Amino acid sequence: MTIETELEQILDIRGVNKAFGGLQAVRDVSLTVQRGEIFGIAGPNGSGKSTLFNLITGIPYGPTSGEVHFLGNRIDRWPAHRIARAGLCRTFQKDAEFPELSARETVLISAVYCGVEQRQLRERSDKLLDDLKFAAERRDMKTSELSVYEKKQLMIASALISKPHVLMLDEPASGLTKPEIKALDELLLSINRTGVTILLIEHVLSLLLSLSQRLLVLNHGAIIAAGDPQDVVKQDVVIEAYLGGRSN
């Protein structure tokens, strides 16, 4: 199944597959993402959402077959660091961190290796952390000492410092409280308004529906529905697979 658009494509995934021995984790998935949109990806646990992110970014593996095109370049054989430097940055489902580095250092090294000019480093990282409302007094603390929300903020900040074209967020709301989810909602909207395209995997359906302009649902590694989020969630196949039964 394919989800298509006629607007400017930034990311084009063509029939990607991933097999682990006999297990087909992702099955013939094709989709295109247009510049500037927020594209949601949903599905029950184990449906292949994070694996799809892995295949696109090459972390830790690429697809068994199929193609990934980004800004007109075929990237599915590129090393992962090159994909990131090209402007396709992701976050991780679990709180990824560099425990011995401070928040400021985490952002700085991301900037250095994604080609931000040396003289702009400190100014730009401070401004970004300001924009993300990251507490100034906690920027020099070791990452391992930060709260879950701060770690999520930091993961996003370290991706944004390189001014990526596409930001891929893997369940950013997991482990957050309701007020924190509301703050995250506002944060992601403000990032998107700056022109950053967002691919969003999320289990918190309210967040996904409020943010996404288009939604794709995976089950057993294959696309079962795609399109307008409000329409998609009403489809029987989605209700059965994702919500676990027929809604009222």
Next chain:
Amino acid sequence: MNRLSIFILPAVLIVLLAVPLFVEDSYIRHLFIVAFMYAVLASNWDLSLGYTGLFNFGHMTFFGVGVYTAAIAAKTLGVDPWLAIPLSGVTAALSALLIAAPVARLKGIYVVLVTFAFSQLVLQLILSQSQITGGGEGMVRLPYLRLGDYSFIRDYKLGYYYVALGMLTLSTLFLTALVSSPFGKSLKAVRDNEDYARARGISITRQRIAVLVLSAIFTGVAGGFYAIYLRVASPEALGFGTMSLTLSMVLIGGVGTIWGPVIAALILIFATEAFAGIRGMEEARFIIIAVAMILVLRLAPGGVLALLNRLTNSTLGR
């Protein structure tokens, strides 16, 4: 830099500079020289092992390459020992580049196996090429350091003491600058979370190659100095005893600290020599090092430096 680095360590350097004024005994000075050399070896090993988490068991190969480079250059080719010593750093870095290519893409136990196999390969090469290296007997009576008419053997090793201290100071400054730079921070990032590091544009392969080469430079220089100072190049330099003693310095001093292995080298060289002087304890000293290593790993995994930091922080009321 923490308080220990800012205040105490420069003071230690001043004390070390003054040591020869008070210590005229040639043997004590020799122990200092050997300790300085081991400190260079251990702190540079810490760069790859501690900072990058690369289980590189071929580090002593870089030392051995340095030893034989200086020996062959100075004795066989007639190169001035002052040039032969830095040349050892160059050849050690080149040998690191050679091993880095296959190692950079490996993980965990495979890194141990390949680097260990590489060290055995170099050892066999040295033993088999006896017409160049002296084989199992090594090379002796190497040229010593001179400055004009002044021989460094004179004055109870005074000259060698300051050359060794200078080498340790340069190496430690180099390592400290390196680990404080964005490159150094990225090494910790690679060690702690490879996937996240890749996702932020860091090439794991390139970082590993760079770190192996950088950690080999002063290790090779130390090897060159060792050969010129002792006037001997022997396969012992690549032996298990030298490797295990250096590794114990890294672990007891504190992995991922640079300064820790430097401090541990000074402590262990003098402690082992102290035990060697006690009747019946000549061989027991190695058992004591092993026990110390187990105790540190079990009770204070941060090593001696972490303990010192804790002590200074509590004394200064932090």
